[in-house]
Amino acid sequence: MRYEDFECFIRAMGEATSRRQVLGSHLAKYRGVLPDALLNYWQKEGWCGYANGLFWTVDPDDYKHLLDTWLADTEFSQIDNYHVIARSAFGTLYAWGEKYNQKIVVSCPTGSIVALMNKLNVPNKDPDLAIQTFFAMSDKERYDLEDGQGDFLxxxxxxxxxxxxxxxxxxxxxxxxxxxxxxxxxxxxxxxxxxxxxxxxxxx
Incomplete structure (x- = not known):
């Protein structure tokens, strides 16, 4: 049985259209590093593509070099050690900090990094709730991009x-x-x- 927050995510995004199982060794590696709620999703659902590839949950290991490259010479690399937990079809990366449990969004298409700067070095009191909220608040438009006429691509x-x-x-x-x-x-x-x-x- 799924958690209510993930049921909200599935209602918005649909069932996975591709899936890769997460090994127990990966769950063990990230236990205590990323929120338990996220690891529970990994264990139950795997790493998946949703909405025909619009949104993906991912193996952070596959994105470590990319994220390090994007965060090099930025203040973000000094604040926390971030791990990519999801990405969009257009290459926007969603990364989670292991120390403070705050999220940053690396918008590769626009060459920018989006974050609540005044919160990045403030410990999140409920990391599991933050992860659950991130998924529960998902919808297809959030991960899509608009063209010059405002139509989704x-x-x-x-x-x-x-x-x-x-x-x-x-x-x-x-x-x-x-x-x-x-x-x-x-x-x-x-x-x-x-x-x-x-x-x-x-x-x-």
Whole structure:
């Protein structure tokens, strides 16, 4: 039986459209590092793609190098040790701090990092509730991107470019922060690691 908060998530996002089982060794590795509520999701649900790949729960190990690259030479790397717990089809990374249990959002498409700066070094009194709220408040529009006319892109990208696997993203070429426009015509299917690394290098 699922927790109520995850039931809210499933009602909004639908059942997983791809799934990878999480090994007990990974659960043990992150016990005491990430909130128990998240590890319970991993154990029951696995690492999954939802809404045909719009949103993914992920293995933090797969994203460590990418996250380190994006946080290098920023104040965030001095505040906490962050782990990517989820990502969007467009390469937005959702990372969780192990010391203070606060979330940051690395918006790779726009080359920015979003966080509540006044809370990042304040211990979260209820990490499990924070994780549960993050999932329960999910909806498809939160993880989608809009084009210049305010129309959402994901479903059209899915139809035009085909479904993503866990190593792929939809990326804008040229990148948005170097003059690209948020339009379907400028979206391509990319290798996630290569594309997000390239975006970070362009922001350096």
């Amino acid at each position: 994901f479903d059209r990208a899915l139809e035009k470019l085909g479904a993503l696997d866990e190593s792929e993203v939809y990326g804008f070429e040229p990148a948005l922060f170097v003059g690209g426009t948020a339009s379907l015509d400028q979206l391509v299917k990319c290798n996630l690691g290569v594309h997000l690394t390239s975006l970070r290098q362009m922001r350096s």
